[in-house]
Amino acid sequence: MKLLHKDIEKDNAGQVTLVPDEAEDMWHTYNLLQVGDSLRASTIRKVQTESSTGSVGSSRVRTTLTLCVETIDFDSQACQLRVKGTNIQENQYVKMGAYHTIELELNRKFTLAKKVWDSVVLDRIEQACDPAQKADVAAVVMQEGLANIVLVTPAMTLLRAKVEVTIPRKRKGSCAQHEKALERFYEAVMQGILRHINFDVVKCVLVGSPGFVKDQFISHLFKEAVRQDNKVLLENRPKFMLVHSSSGHKYSLKEILSDPAVTSRLSDTKAAGEVKALEDFYKMLQHEPDRAFYGLAHVEKASDALAIDILLISDQLFRHQEVATRSRYVRLVDSVRDNGGTVRYLNQLSGVAAILRFPIAGLSEAEEEDSDSD
């Protein structure tokens, strides 16, 4: 993402102009947008014209519109962002107050104006525009009959393909079906890799599985690559890396990313950092439960006591469209920062968790009515 222009007033109102240049920037933009903001971008509008004779014709025109955002829709798989809202700047094609949906496009600038630019949003812009944060990793998490092909980008993990093949068990006296189905499964995963992993961008492909599935798969993959003379695979052979995972479900990706062999080879992706932070938290909870808090109410209490050392917070919470709720989280983040704590983002543990500098005892018993968040 490129920041072209930033104009923020003293009262935190203002606008920024950005150019997204990667699919992931759509994700960042998604996190920046809120209902009530105004967005100006170039878009295509179908315009109806009525000629003097009364015949109606329609044409598609490219025009720049400014919308007051009403709904935001993000397709995480295709990385597309659609923003719907009412027009607030009339032009020759579109009347004031008419509804329109802008689909943001790569490499076209847009301008976003907000009444309040808070620290979290500004942080996000900074993060999105940081060119250093790039490490594209693909991972294949698999077990017999199930494989997930994911793309791990600095900010997000994209599930690219899920391969599910029913594999008959070995039965007394007949393994042919089992082995045939296994072949078919490996073939499907191989096709998935070829289709979804762009080896020009991806620097490393992690293959993780329990048992020997990964070894078997890799040997099958390269045997097939040689047989089919698939240059792409053969050239990129060194990029493949085998790691142990306990299952083929997507959440096992976390195990792969925290494997020491992987962390030493990868630059810090967000996912890996998240794993580390979570681990710290759990360790603390285990050994000093009074220094590890989670749930908004408890964490806020701890924050009031200036006790928070590390705040773990889900960025989902900032997508909260209710201003009051959102500002509650922003306040929390700001107060932690102001008091010298660090803030990390992670998506677990009901959203907010904190590791404290000093233990606060008896807080968990104090109130029990509000930990109902799901």
Next chain:
Amino acid sequence: MTMTSAPKRAERTAHAHLPRQHGGHRVTRVGPEPRGETDPDRNPPGGRERPRTRTCPGTGTSAATTTTKTLRTMTCTDSQWTMTIASLQLRLHSSSTRGRRRRWSRWRRRSSRSRTRPPPLLSSATLTRWTRDVCTPVWTRCGPCSGTRLPDSVLTQAAVRCDFDPQRALDAVLSGEDAPPPHAQEQPLPQRQQRGRVRESSQAQLETEVLPKVARMTVSGKKQTMGFEVPSNEENGVPSPSVRRAPSPDVVSVTMTPETPSKLLGGADEAPPPATPRPAGSNKNQLNVREELEKRQGGKPLLNLVVIGHVDAGKSTLMGHLLYLLGNVNKRMMHKYEQEAKKAGKASFAFAWVLDETGEERDRGVTMDVGMTKFETNSKVVTLMDAPGHKDFIPNMITGAAQADVAVLVVDASRGEFEAGFEAGGQTREHGLLVRSLGVTQLAVAVNKMDQVNWQQERFQEIVSKLGHFLKQAGFKDSDVSYVPTSGLSGENLTTRSSVPELTSWYKAPCLLEQIDSFRPPQRSLEQPFRLCVSDVFKDQGSGFCVTGKIEAGFIQTGDRVLAMPPNETCTVKGITLHDEPLDWAASGDHVTLSVTGMDIIKINVGCIFCDPKEPIKVCSRFRARILLFNIELPVTQGFPVLLHYQTVSEPATIRKLVSVLHKSSGEVLKKKPKCLTKGQNAVVEIQTQRPVALELYKDYKELGRFMLRYVGSTIAAGVVTEIKDFFLSPAPRLSRS
């Protein structure tokens, strides 16, 4: 839809003359279908087409019926027959046969065009429906022991012969003069009867409410039997003959008042029980499933045995050798394995190759998936499951152990190896805890590789004392655990008591096979509705495909329709195989392969549950459970991601809510809404799965209410389902009309 026309009908009548010969066993299909099979009106709402043979009590009349086109016409007590329905039916027939046929076929033609309901008189479709709707409750009320079925063809025949005098016709039918000769020995069908029994109890509660009119199947009707109050065993186990005694004719007229839809629904599907003349019908009948089950396999009860233990303890070798010694593996094969193993440079793996059949397993010398086979002891037929010991294959081991009744824990006696398997990183402990949590209570410990420590008694005692302590903690009773010194490789003390002097000097107790033989066979829940957990899906020759799994409750017959959950699809069971032998029926506890048709193989995954369409299993994605945490490192918090292992399913799940911490033994709430759960705690939590899973409450089905939670390759908790939170009442499966 085809139209059945008059000629066909004539054929049917002719057909009734044919002698029916059906061997001693149940016959699948007798002759051509007498009627247009596609006529939807003829299918009762139960939608089952099940061939069956019946013996009428009192007379010994046998009536082989072809399909659902049977009319449940008569009910009987031991000596009395109630014939209201049949006579009614016969009265309907009392116009001239030809005119009737003409009118009937005209109606058929018309109705196939206009889809109007048939005129009430003389339409045999109406008759069927009427019989089904009205008589079924009667039959149900009368109790499963008392009904019988006659094909309407027989009735028609009788009617024609007796000039449509109902009384005479009935007499004729009952005295069996124009029925085929009675079968010498009909195989009674205990299963059906059991099913009726289950329903009966729920019906007993409804006895008082008489609904004003006959309703077609409704969902509410379904609810009555599928809800949370599954009739318990006690209710079913104790029959009350007075209630189910078939009523005398005047009672019938009372009971003919239509009853609740559930009964109609249920009744339509139920077949009357086998009714051979016997003094105390109902009690005798009830025993039949068990009797049959006991009779099968030469009276040997079935036992599901899982072999567990740390990797390389010698599980596969021990079992392979045992099978070889029992003669289940022929010499030629064994010789081949030996040669091949020698060639591959691992001669000691030869016996393991009996059970490790895939190339990958043999190459690596590690069992990866559960190997299944059977063998027989003096008093039992044992389904053997050889579980993998490797840490990564614990999910596979869980599927095996979930289907087991008893277990053999194999430990390596050699120095250092036992300790490696037993200490924190080893699987001996984890497996032990797993099988206990999955409901295995009897355990034989095979202290293996004793030849490597020269059969030292001290070593044996050391292992016994260490393990004994642990197993007691895990919840095994001392009396249910036995220890056997063995050697899998040399085959000592497996099938015969050892003659090695080092061992015999101090060990006098039974060998491994005798220990297995002495396991008590578990109780089979035959009374509950049918449940089968799919552990394997594969294509076989012929139409349809096969699924393998253990029947957890109830029983099944060929021709039954079953419902697969969560896909919510019904299919028909075409064949049942147990230990590679085809069967007509199978009951709870059997590890069977069903070949099914009428469903796409794509929709069925490992982990689906096949169940009775009338009483389907619950499907949910959120449930409340009581869990016992194992020795875990990380505390469990809200939002904790876990892998739920339930029967043969493994599904990612999240712990959504920590409800309370309970006292370990008394179960009282120690703390509500705890912040986190730590090791050894007993807690109530809410779990959300990624996709819906089919579950049962622990209180209803012990086996189906258990699950395990795993996290990053280790088992963190065992649990039982206590409450289902978002219970989707799945739409009623399509029954007959399709």
